[in-house]
Amino acid sequence: MELNDKVKNILEWIMCFIIAFVMALLIRYFIGTPTMVQQPSMYPTLKSGERLILNRLTRTTHTMPNRGDIITFEAPTSDSYIYTADNVTAKYSNEPTSLWGKFTHYILEIGRDSYIKRVIALPGEHVQIQDGKVFINGEELQEDYLQPGITTSNANRPYCDLIVPDNCVFVMGDNRPESTDSRSFGCIPQEKIESTVWIRFWPLDRFGGI
Numbered sequence: 455m456e457l458n459d460k461v462k463n464i465l466e467w468i469m470c471f472i473i474a475f476v477m478a479l480l481i482r483y484f485i486g487t488p489t490m491v492q493q494p495s496m497y498p499t500l501k502s503g504e505r506l507i508l509n510r511l512t513r514t515t516h517t518m519p520n521r522g523d524i525i526t527f528e529a530p531t532s533d534s535y536i537y538t539a540d541n542v543t544a545k546y547s548n549e550p551t552s553l554w555g556k557f558t559h560y561i562l563e564i565g566r567d568s569y570i571k572r573v574i575a576l577p578g579e580h581v582q583i584q585d586g587k588v589f590i591n592g593e594e595l596q597e598d599y600l601q602p603g604i605t606t607s608n609a610n611r612p613y614c615d616l617i618v619p620d621n622c623v624f625v626m627g628d629n630r631p632e633s634t635d636s637r638s639f640g641c642i643p644q645e646k647i648e649s650t651v652w653i654r655f656w657p658l659d660r661f662g663g664i
Contacts, residue, residue, distance in 0.1 A: 483561055484514045486652065489526070495627030495634070496524065496570055499599055499664070505656035506664070508649035518644060519573050519623065524651040524664055527625070527642050529567035534639035537612035543619055544640040568648060571625035571635050572599070575618050583607075583614040583637065588626075599628050606630050611637035623647070 481487075491504045500506070508526060512519060519525050530544035550559045558564045575581045575590055582589040586605030589595065607630065608614035614637055618624050622641035627633025636642065651664045 479561060482510075484510060486510050486649070488655075491570065493570075494632050495629050496572070497629040497632070498601055499524070499572075499628045500570065500651075500654075504654055504660065506651050507653040507655060509652035510649040512650050513648060516644070518576065518621075519647065519650055521573050521576060523573045524570060525573060525623075525625065526568045526570050526648045526651070528646045528648065529569050530639040530642075542613055542616045542640045543622055544636070544642055544646070546646065569625075569635075570651065571627050571633070573623050574626050574636070575624035577618050577620050577622060579624075580617050581615070581624050583611070600630070601628075604628075604630055608637065613637055613640045616641070621645075 486507055486509050489506050489508055491500045491502055491506065494502055511517075512525075528546065531547045533547055534545040550556045559566055574588060574595065580589075580591050582592075583606050586607065587594055588597065588606050606626070616624075618641050621644045623644070624636045624641050626635040626637065653663055654660055
């Protein structure tokens with residue numbers, strides 16, 4: 455009887471651990487998760503080492519982000535950097551095919567790289583980058599979040615004059631000279647958008663919504 459009680463107690467602890475693990479995965483995938491900024495491409499809006507809370511309800515509800523939103527998305531594969539005029543959508547050629555591969559890639563996010571960028575243009579909009587400026591449907595985009603003197607180069611960036619396809623967004627980093635973005639790999643499909651940046655919680659002197 456005593457042995458059975460011990461086994462029962464162990465099984466209850468295992469069940470509690472499994473439930474807690476599943477709940478954590480569900481919250482992380484569908485609601486929100488913390489992350490840390492690791493690259494300078496969004497400077498000065500976001501600085502390397504800052505810690506953020508990501509809102510994943512955008513993905514859960516299949517809501518298209520707004521212009522100006524800062525989003526995270528799965529990094530395109532290297533063949534996206536080979537320009538094709540008939541397809542301006544970023545490419546993802548290493549998609550997992552097995553059930554376990556999909557679970558580790560999409561749910562556990564093991565071995566998957568993500569980028570943080572700002573939404574510049576929405577589906578159906580004509581993006582043009584010329585003379586160091588960004589134009590949406592022929593009108594110059596006012597970008598007060600850029601540092602003074604920062605311009606938007608189109609040199610060696612093939613995707614700088616295009617119409618954003620349906621269910622896609624055109625994204626760029628605020629630190630334009632140090633950002634690899636849609637100018638290099640094309641537009642991001644909505645299905646590859648992971649979250650919008652919600653709150654910066656570290657450092658404390660910059661705590662607040664983004």
